[in-house]
Amino acid sequence: MRIALLNETGGPGGAEHMLLNLAEGLRARGHEVIPIGPDNRNPWLGEQFVARGFSPERYSMRHLVDPRALRQIAAILRRRGAEVAHSHEFTMGVYGAAAARMARIPHVLTMHGGRYYAGRLQRRLALGIAARASGAVVGVSSAVARDLERTLHLRRGSVRVVPNGVPERHGDGARIRRELGLGDDDRLVLAVGNLYPVKGHIVLLRAIAASSATGGARRTVVAIAGRGEEEARLRAYAREAGIEERVKLLGYRPDGADLLAAADVYVMPSLSEGLPLALLEAMTAGRAVVASRVGGIPEVVRDGEHALLVPPGDHEALAATLERVLDDASLRERLGNAARQRALAEYGIERMVDAYQEIYTALVDR
Numbered sequence: 001m002r003i004a005l006l007n008e009t010g011g012p013g014g015a016e017h018m019l020l021n022l023a024e025g026l027r028a029r030g031h032e033v034i035p036i037g038p039d040n041r042n043p044w045l046g047e048q049f050v051a052r053g054f055s056p057e058r059y060s061m062r063h064l065v066d067p068r069a070l071r072q073i074a075a076i077l078r079r080r081g082a083e084v085a086h087s088h089e090f091t092m093g094v095y096g097a098a099a100a101r102m103a104r105i106p107h108v109l110t111m112h113g114g115r116y117y118a119g120r121l122q123r124r125l126a127l128g129i130a131a132r133a134s135g136a137v138v139g140v141s142s143a144v145a146r147d148l149e150r151t152l153h154l155r156r157g158s159v160r161v162v163p164n165g166v167p168e169r170h171g172d173g174a175r176i177r178r179e180l181g182l183g184d185d186d187r188l189v190l191a192v193g194n195l196y197p198v199k200g201h202i203v204l205l206r207a208i209a210a211s212s213a214t215g216g217a218r219r220t221v222v223a224i225a226g227r228g229e230e231e232a233r234l235r236a237y238a239r240e241a242g243i244e245e246r247v248k249l250l251g252y253r254p255d256g257a258d259l260l261a262a263a264d265v266y267v268m269p270s271l272s273e274g275l276p277l278a279l280l281e282a283m284t285a286g287r288a289v290v291a292s293r294v295g296g297i298p299e300v301v302r303d304g305e306h307a308l309l310v311p312p313g314d315h316e317a318l319a320a321t322l323e324r325v326l327d328d329a330s331l332r333e334r335l336g337n338a339a340r341q342r343a344l345a346e347y348g349i350e351r352m353v354d355a356y357q358e359i360y361t362a363l364v365d366r
Helices: 014-028 044-051 067-079 090-103 121-133 142-152 173-179 201-210 231-240 256-262 277-284 315-326 329-346 349-365
Strands: 002-006 032-038 057-059 084-088 107-111 136-139 187-192 220-225 247-251 265-268 288-292 308-310
Touching (some): 002 090, 014 277, 032 044, 057 067, 067 090, 090 107, 090 121, 107 121, 107 349, 121 142, 136 142, 136 349, 187 256, 187 277, 187 315, 201 220, 201 231, 201 315, 220 256, 265 277, 277 288, 288 315, 288 329, 308 315, 315 329
Parallel strands (some): 002 032, 084 107, 107 136, 187 220, 187 265, 220 247, 288 308
């Protein structure tokens, strides 16, 4: 099949990495993948597609309601001979559904967990129309799917669940520990994610400041890989709380596998999530995970078996849980092994590609 993958962002982030993984998985099965993205966003995703041998297309969207952009997308679908269009997130879901109808091909809509569409009636109505015009609507977790059904007043059970998948990668942790100046006895707590309020990184820093396990002969250092609007606030808090020397804001890092290999604990303090790829990558790497009990996370891990879960926004609970896992090497090993086994069994790339390929095939055949 010729499959168009439509997105509205440039990354790097979880949804963008999922698109790359899906595109490569589909191509490996003989399908032609046509990435379509905006020309005025971060060029990272487009550059990644080009570097991996794809031929991405660009549309120009200058206004929230932009008929010219809609016509551009529909024209790309026709010119490239797309047989199915697969859109991701709100804006492209709305435009993609309309463009696919203009091009007379079926449309698939995937939502990754962002809820900014839900705050305004016009957006809910637009996404509801797009969902009903789509051949399939997908949520990356059961929590996302049920929330879509409630918010958009869709028939119960009509939104399918296709969990994201991640590849297995191996990294060089020793290099990262040297880079960060960590000794053999030091503990590294790693978080990966864009520096946005919803990711809860300020909660993590409050937990580190409140923890008794951050000083002495065995230091605990927290490293956060990502970039975004919260950077200045996080740096200011670390300075004011007296933990600046133990907090490393790394910016965007392409060496995620190395970072995970270096970490003793992976932490995800998010206030809201769909099904985070970063969590699945940490599990695949065999890291002990401490995460917020939000969104699709409790679907992926059972508390006490694959990870330790804490209430979102509760820095005291997060501090106590981090202390517990950092002080217990056998607990870290048990959690990491169980998480890895679950991730490899349930959240591999092939399972995700299988599910989407089945959806595309049914729609095209119909």
